[in-house]
Amino acid sequence: MPVGLIALALGGFGIGLTEFVIAGLLPEVGADFHVDAAAAGWLISGYALAVAVGAVGLTAAVTRLPRKTVLLGLMVLFIIGNALSAVATDYPTMLAGRIVAALCHGAFFGIGSVVAAGMVEPDKRARAIAIMFTGLTAANVLGVPFGTLLGQQLGWRSTFWAITAIGVIAFVGLAILVPRSTGQAADGTAAAGGLRGELRAFRSAQLWLSLAATVLGFGGMFGAFTYIAYTLTGLSGFPAAAVPWLLILFGVGLFVGNAVGGRFADRSIDGTLLVVLAALAVILGLFAAVASLPVGAVIALVLMGAAGFATVPALQLRVLRSAESAPTLASGANIAAFNVGNALGAWLGGLTIAAGLGYASPLWVGAAMTVAALVVILVAARLRNRLFREGRQRSTLTTVSNGRPTIRG
Numbered sequence: 001m002p003v004g005l006i007a008l009a010l011g012g013f014g015i016g017l018t019e020f021v022i023a024g025l026l027p028e029v030g031a032d033f034h035v036d037a038a039a040a041g042w043l044i045s046g047y048a049l050a051v052a053v054g055a056v057g058l059t060a061a062v063t064r065l066p067r068k069t070v071l072l073g074l075m076v077l078f079i080i081g082n083a084l085s086a087v088a089t090d091y092p093t094m095l096a097g098r099i100v101a102a103l104c105h106g107a108f109f110g111i112g113s114v115v116a117a118g119m120v121e122p123d124k125r126a127r128a129i130a131i132m133f134t135g136l137t138a139a140n141v142l143g144v145p146f147g148t149l150l151g152q153q154l155g156w157r158s159t160f161w162a163i164t165a166i167g168v169i170a171f172v173g174l175a176i177l178v179p180r181s182t183g184q185a186a187d188g189t190a191a192a193g194g195l196r197g198e199l200r201a202f203r204s205a206q207l208w209l210s211l212a213a214t215v216l217g218f219g220g221m222f223g224a225f226t227y228i229a230y231t232l233t234g235l236s237g238f239p240a241a242a243v244p245w246l247l248i249l250f251g252v253g254l255f256v257g258n259a260v261g262g263r264f265a266d267r268s269i270d271g272t273l274l275v276v277l278a279a280l281a282v283i284l285g286l287f288a289a290v291a292s293l294p295v296g297a298v299i300a301l302v303l304m305g306a307a308g309f310a311t312v313p314a315l316q317l318r319v320l321r322s323a324e325s326a327p328t329l330a331s332g333a334n335i336a337a338f339n340v341g342n343a344l345g346a347w348l349g350g351l352t353i354a355a356g357l358g359y360a361s362p363l364w365v366g367a368a369m370t371v372a373a374l375v376v377i378l379v380a381a382r383l384r385n386r387l388f389r390e391g392r393q394r395s396t397l398t399t400v401s402n403g404r405p406t407i408r409g
Contacts, residue, residue, distance in 0.1 A: 002119045005131045007173030008112045011075060012135025014166040015105050017143040018082060019047060021163075022098075024148030024244070025156040032156070033091040046095055047102040048343065052336045055106020059332030062107070063198050067115050067328070068180045074104040074111075075174060079167040086160035106339070109133075110332030113316050115178065123266050125320070130262025130313040137258050137309060141251030145244055201323030201330050209380035210318045213373045214337040215344060217277055217315065220369030221308030223345020224284055225250075227353065227362045228301070234359045236297040246301060253305025261310030265317055270381040272314045277377065280307035281370040288363035312338075345369060 022029070022043055030040035062070045081101025088094035109132075116132045117125040151159035201207060232238045232246060264272040283303045290296030316334055323330035348369070349362030 002128075002177075002179075004119055004174075004178040005116055005128055007170060007177040008071075008116055008132040009135035009138075010166070010173055011071070011078075011108060011112070011170040012132055013139050013143060014135075014163055014170055015078065015101075015108060016136040016139030017147055017163055017166070018078070018101050019051075019105065020140060020144045021147040021151070021159060022047075024144060025151045025159060028151065028156045029094065033094065035091050039091070043095060043098050047098045047105075048339055050099045050102035051105040052339045053106075054103035055110055055332045055336035055339070056329070058103055058107040059110050059329050060198070062111075063328055066180065067111055068174070068178050070111055071108065071115065071174050071178065072171060074108045075167055075171040077101070077104040078108070079164055079171065082160050082164040082167060086157050086164060106332055106335040109136075110335045111328055113320065113331045114327050117317070117320055119179070126265035126269070126313040126317045127262040129316050130258050130265075133258055133309075133312055133316075134255065137251065137254040141248060141255055144251075145248060148244070198323075198329035201327070202333075204322050206380055206384060207319060207322040207330055209376055209383075210315065210322050211334060211337045213273070213277075213376045213380070214315045214319070214334055215341040215373075216369045216376060217273075217280070217311050217341070217373035218308070218338050219341025219343075219345035220284065220366040220373065221280060221304060221311075221345070222342040223347075223349040223369065224287070224304065224363045224366035225308075226342075226346040227349055227359060230353075231291055231359045231363070232297060232301075235291040236294050237292075238294065238297075246298065249298065250301050250305040253302040254309040257306035257308065257310035258312060260306070262313035264310075265314035269314050269318050269321070270377060270384070273311060273318070273377045274374065274381070276307055276310045276314070277370055277374040280304070280311070281367045281374065283307050284363050284367035284370060288360040288367070291360045291363065 026040050026043065029043065030036065033040075058074075062073075078101055081097050081099070081104070084097030084100060085094055086097075088097055112132050113129050116128040120128045147159045147162065150162060151157075228247075228250075229240075229243050232243055233240055238246065261272060261276060264275075283300060287297070287300035287304060290300060316331065319330050319334040320327045345362075345366060348365045352361035352365055353359065355361075
């Protein structure tokens, strides 16, 4: 695999660390700025909203620019945002730093997916995307625990300075290792036709079905994960101190699922999604059933992470293929769809808990959302196959009318 993928993965690692590490440092940050837990929580939810906005809005604004130049600019934005968080003297400045850093998140993964896919042969594109997203999974497995420990020992600002340094290293790696012409038009721009050309891709029913599957499939897993600490402590009987270590096991599942999902998606995107989404729905249901058993809960937690993230390369590649002539904005829209799914799953799971259905109820909600995603992929696959058959029939009729008995695709 090209070494440029390592630079993309490092950028993904820094961005993933920025998104997730704040959860472990929220009490310290809130105390430093003298705000309550609800206000401190906006440092997480505000970030998520900014990711969705940046994934579409910022990507749309840079469609005519060379992709490597855009990635470098996004990393500068990332560095500025985290440095601003590190030096913040009040809560509004800290929130502003989080929002600035978040704006690059969706655009980086959206454009980075296109660049990663353009670095390799067509039959290795899902694996290339998976390598880039390995940075995000590594941020969960290694970055968050060590980043939290660093912040607790040396102050939360030290963690953001460390993330800023990672951004600088990623910037240098992108500048040196990523080819300038990867996946670009002949004139060196990101896409021929600019924004208008990118928007034409949204006429595709397959693209909208892919985005719907992302919202439902990933949202189902993340909605269950949002309340996992309550499930593990309230139902499984684990002490609160054990939760960070259990989340490391969850992160290992993410890492393995991402790698395996990328390999199988290169063979069959829809086949991989059908199998993995069905497995995820079953795992979530079983998790709800065995949540009161500590060993069963741990096994289900790891499997949930593996199946949940095994969908990511296939979902991202499906969007790229559904908008093959103008994939940049569609790829960014899929990153926004991941975050919309996160918010939807968390909201629905919270509703069930508030209704008194217990801490296992978000798992049942996640299973239901995943089944809905499975139905969407079934519909999309059937529609694609029908259009393919119709296209072959038209091709056959054309060749016969031209006096040629052979069938040509």
